[in-house]
Amino acid sequence: MADEGKRDTEAMLNGWRVLVVEDEALIALDLRNMLEGFGCTVVGPVATVENAVEATERDRPEAALLDEVLGEASVAPVAEELRRRGIPYAVVSGYSASPAGDPALREAPRLSKPVAVSDLWNLLAGLRRGATAA
Template structure:
């Protein structure tokens, strides 16, 4: 049984195959992906309308940076991690203290980084 069992998550990822892979990994960890967004505007609406415990954010979502979503999550004190092919350098300076997982990543690394994010809140 995962320590993340029952955690309600938002996944923000514009590539459908990557989103499905991440969702499957999270489900294997016992998480419940309650919402998924392929656009920043959609993610912002979901944060307001959906009860979530944490989020996994791609940095570049359909050509738009995800930082407005990160700001909203930070304001609401909802933990999140960045999943990006750009590495920590792709994260805006004021978010560099937040966990970043480089793509591609194995499930074990996703679990470790997500647990770190949830524990810090």
């Protein structure tokens, strides 16, 4: 029975377009490798707020993983754009709580860096289930 549930989740994530917004190259690469291992199609990674908003418009991701701070800039405008478009997202951050205090970031699902494969898997499965239920 557990194998059947895992296969359903694998099928759910296969081909799912996930935008990665991360300004640290090694973390971005690690996230991309994990996502590709789950069968996801990775959009990006992108390292700036401007590029992330453009990718949201141009590449039409189905979900997004957001580093909370890109250089000195908050990723809140990206979260607002994703929220406006109805695209589920989560924050992947070194901060345990949102330093910006922006509701779009504070209320989002959150993973701490470094990201464990199982935690990312569970997060994505939850986002996907929520996206299909909407």
